[in-house]
Amino acid sequence: LRRIMRRAMRHAHLMGCTEPLLWKLFPALVRQMGEAYPELVRANALISETLKLEESRFKVTLDKGLKLLDEEVGRIGSGQKLAGEVAFKLYDTYGFPLDLTQDALKAKGIGVDTDGFGAAMERQRAEARKAWSGSGEAATETLWFELRDKLGASEFLGYDAEQAEGKIVALVENGKSVEAVHPGHAVAVIANQTPFYGESGGQMGDTGIITVGGGKAIVLVTDTQKKLGDLIVHFGTVEGGPVAVGEDAHFAIDIARRDATRGHHSATHLLHSALRDALGDHVTQKGSQVGPDRLRFDFAHNKALSPGETRKVEAAVNAQIWGNAEVATKVMTPEDAIKAGAMALFGEKYGDEVRVVSMGAFSTELCGGTHARRTGDIGGFKIVAESAVAAGVRRIEAVTGPAFLAWAQGQEDLLSRAAEVLKAAPADLPARIAGLIEDRRKLERELAETRKQLATGGGQGAATKTVAGITFAGKVLDGVPAKDLKGMADEIKKQIGSGVIALVATADGKASLVVCVTDDLTGRYSAVDLVRIGSEALGGKGGGGRPDMAQAGGPDATAATAAVDKIEAALAG
Structure with a gap:
């Protein structure tokens, strides 16, 4: 279609037209063919803008290309051929199809070296293959290059259509291009046109059904991917009967899944603008993934959102x-779009033409994905998680529409179960939980005090013995938290006045050890040396602290008594 349009544009140029012309003829086409092809009416504004942009852009390259062509023609005479390299440059750089160049030279009696043109084309393709580095199924990935060269780009109809007719132009099975695929086999289907969106720009690919030959066979599409930028590949399984290249087919996406996905996609645009308003212009998108179940949005920011900031973003x-603003789409050059205030999104690769998606005056971004028709179609928005993914990069996960409802119902179920367990109304849960936590803390304090009394002998004082003329208190305490040992050692220290204390707590098969030496004895004994002796008996390594207080641990709780005995033996000398 572009080649036909450019040939018409060149003839208009030769007739003296200096401004775009074809887009002005489009209303007449709509009047004549709109009833038979209602999509012309539905996409009137978009098609007109696309035509005008195509003409305006090609007008610039046409002038430059014709200037180059005139210069080359001046160097050769009638009956000779234009070099294939020059013809390829006109094609590759200025968008002149080979037949357009041939048509322009025909009146001057000059031909084109088509063999040289073909060689230049093949050389560029070979360089593209060489530059590409695959990851995984390299043979299959190389096949996409061959199919792209042979078939050209897939035409995507999904901006305006959810189902469409198309022709199967290639089938891939087990990494090889085949003419037919039988029922029960996995297949990759390529069509001349399709409403299925191929995964790109963070938006997941469509699923749905391809009905072949009026219903003799179907392909259950489980994923759609975009290869090499513009080759749309449908992955699925054949059912019913065989599917062959060249057959006509009906392509129908899963509409509910598409609606949920585009709701999440449109929400990322609103979220991006809301974050910039709430946090500052330093916020830029660093990645995204949108599907039917939720959206994920990564952005530049150096700290977690506060609860207030989260609420502010959600509210915006x-x-x-x-x-319920209209979600409007225009086609522009990237430069014009950015001049108009559009933000380019991370991960998108932009060509000569870009789609600019605007949601009222709140958001304007470059985006090739599918979107809700109005912001109200999104249904609602809720942030369900916020976290860090890298230095200076935060991630928000959120839900909209049906996914929002499912999330809310899940939260309601959790609340109901908690209320049932605590035998309280949902509204009373905060106070009830706070009361339970306070009761637990009170019991923990009481238990700690009881353990301390047991360890220190209560009113009778801790059990001690005399070793080498000093007082030694050694004790094994089962089920006592390690964090309580120092407090217990300090209490015993106060009781005995002068001496050495060694306490070992055991729990979950492990042991914790604290050794305390009163200040008057630190010149003779170091708590650090003694705790290391006890730690070795417990199967541990080392230990540390101060000369008057040190701690250590070990994996062998059964050696707790032996650890106390080792420390006592060290004191005995």
């Missing part, structure tokens, strides 16, 4: 959703 997005 929902305000735009409830405002």
Whole structure:
């Protein structure tokens, strides 16, 4: 179609037209053919803008290309041929199809070296293959290059259509291009045109059904991917009967899944703008993934969002959703789009033409994905998680529409179960939980005090013995938390006045050890040396602290008594 249009544009140029012309003829086409092809009416504005942009852009390259062509023609005479390299440059750089160049030279009696043109084309393809580095199924990935060269780009109809007719132009099975695929076999289907969106720009690919030959066979599409930028490949399984290249087929996407996905995609645009408003212009998108179940949005920011910031962002997005603004799409050059205030999104590769998606005055971004028709179609927005993914990069996960409802119902179920367990109304749960936590803390304090009394002998004082003329208190305490040992050692220290204390706590098969030496004895004994002796008996390594207080541990709780005995033996000398 572009080749036909450019040939018409060149003839208009030769007739003296200096401004775009074809787009002005489009209304007449709509009047004549709109009833038979209602998509012409539905996409009137978009098609007109695309035509005008195509003409305006080609007008610039046409002038430059014709100047180059005139210069080359001046060097050769009638009856000679234009070099294939020059013809390829006109094609590759200025968008002149080979037949357009041939047509322009025909009146001057000059031909084109088509063999040289073909060699230049093949050389560029070979360089592209060489530059590409695959990851995984390299043979299959190389096949996509061959199919792209042979078939050209797939035409995507999904911006305006959810089902469409198309022709199967290639089938791939087990990494090889085949003419037919039988029922029960996995297949990759390529068509001349399709409403299925191929995964790109963070948006997951469509699923759905391809009905072949009026219903003799179907392909259950489980994923759609975009290869090499513009080759749309449908992955699925054949059912019913065989599928062959050249057959006509009906392509129908899973509409509910597409609606949920584009709701999440449109929400990322609103979220991006809301984050910039709430946090500052330093916020830029670093990645995204949108599917039917949730959206994930990565952005530049150096700290977690506060609860207040999260609420502010949610409120801003929902305000735009409830405002129900139209989601408008225009086609522009990337330069014009950015001049108009559009933000380019991370991960998108932009060509000569870009789609600019605007949601009221709140958001304008470059995006090739599918979107809701109005912001109200998104249904609602809720942030369900916020986390760090890298230095200076945060991630928000959120849900919209049906996924929002499912999430809310799940939260309601959790609340109901908690209320049932605690035998309280949902509204009373915060106070009830706070009371339980306070009761637990009180019991923990009481238990700690009881353990301390047991360890220190209560009112009778801790059990001690005299070793080498000093007082030694050694004790094994089962089920006592390690964090309580120092407090217990300090209490015993106060009781005995002068001496050495060694306490070993055991729990879950492991042991913790604390050794305390009163200040008057630190010149003779170091708590660090003694705790290391005990740690070795427990199967541990080392230990540390100060000369008057040190701690260590070990994996062998059964050696707790032996650890105390080792420390006592060290004191005895």
